[in-house]
Amino acid sequence: MKKIIRNFFMDRLIYILFMISNSLLLTIFYTFTVGENVEVIYPLIITIFLISTLLIIDWFRCYGFNRDIEAIKRERNHRLKASTREQKEVAIAIKYINLKYEKKEQNLLSNYENKIYFLSGAIHKFKNYISVIGLIIEKNKYKNEEIELILKDIEYENDNLCASLEQVLNYIKLDSFSNDFEPVAVKLYDELKEIININRSTFINSDVFPILNSEEKDVFIITDKKWNKVIMEQIITNAIKYGTLKNKKVYFNIKKKGSNAFLSIKDEGIGIPDYDLKKIFEPFFTGENGRKIRSSTGIGLYIAREIAHTLGHEIYIESKVGIGTEVTIRYLSKL
Structure with missing residues (x-):
């Protein structure tokens, strides 16, 4: 006014x-x-x-x-x-610009949807190829010791490829994420155990040992089971990926405070420099560690944060170079 x-x-x-x-x-x-x-x-x-x-x-x-x-x-x-006549001319110009913009926007949206459809289809097709490779590895793994070592390396790269494709799919789904989640009560301890078991082979192949010590085994959180799994798997994958020595450990702990539940995932990896710590949630930012780990994409934590924000969760990260990183997820707990 x-x-x-x-x-x-x-x-x-x-x-x-x-x-x-x-x-x-x-x-x-x-x-x-x-x-x-x-x-x-x-x-x-x-x-x-x-x-x-x-x-x-x-x-x-x-x-x-x-x-x-x-x-x-x-x-x-x-x-x-x-x-006035002047205002009418301005109104006509604005209407013309809007119509032109809407037409351009519709064309861009149509092209975008076509590309996403094609890309999603291609990724699912690639995942089928990965599954076939996995079956071939399982079929021939124990024929002799030399082949077993070779197939173990192939299996490791195959798993990395599968994880990267799944990451891209999740990134694509972020645009429609708000229409694809259903908040329910989930028992956090059981959910965490299930995800650790799913990633058991990854832990073994990387010589990393999960340590689950939690007195809070009956805590229920309000979340979407499928999308919360994406968050947790991404953080666990990072904890495994950024370990520098063998026989490292990843510690899991659950705490309840008031109406909130906190899941802590702490690794003994290379840690994150202070100057990179404030940028780690930016899309495609890999930082100093990304130059050391060739499988870094820079979208994992971005996806995790976007999902957490939509679900009403929060992610906190503390890290020291050479000591490790601790990621904490805050959930709303069911009373």
Whole structure:
């Protein structure tokens, strides 16, 4: 409102000054021409009255139009009411720009959806190939010792490829994530045990040992079971991936405080430098550790944070270089 009033008077200031100056000049002219004292106050009152009347009429025509302009900034399809010819021309121009923009937006959206459809289909097809490779590995793993060592390396890379493709799929699904989750009560301890068991081969192949010590085994949290699994698996994968020595451990702990439950996942890995710590949730940021670990993509923690934010969870990270990293997830606990 203040902005509209200020702009209104600033735009009409030159007319106001012109009208007042005109009245003063006419008064001075008649004073010198007639040679008598000419009434000054009366012409000024008439001028002020006419200016005020004009401004009031103009204000009602201007205010509604400017109010609609502000509404269009918030809602693109808001109807613009125009009073003057100039305003009507502006309204036509805005309508033309909106139609042109909507057409372009629809084309971009259509192209985007087609690309996402194709990409999702291709990824699922690749995952089928990965499954076939896994079956071939299992079939030939124990034929002889030399082949077993080779197949173990192939299996490791195959698992990494599968995890990366799954990560890309989750990244694609973020756009429609708000329509694809259902908050339910989940027993956190049982859920954590299940995810650790699913990733058992990854722990074994990486010589990392999970340590689950928690007195809070009956804590229920409010979350989406499928998407919370994505968060936890991403953090566990990072804890395994960034270990530098064999026989490292990853510690899991559950605490309950008030209406919140906290899951802590602490590793003994390489740690994150302070200057990278504040950027780790940015998409595609890999930092110094990413240059050391070739499988780093920089989207895992970004996906985890976006999912957590939508589900109403929070993720905190503390880390020391050479000591390890502790990731804590805060959940709303079911009372």
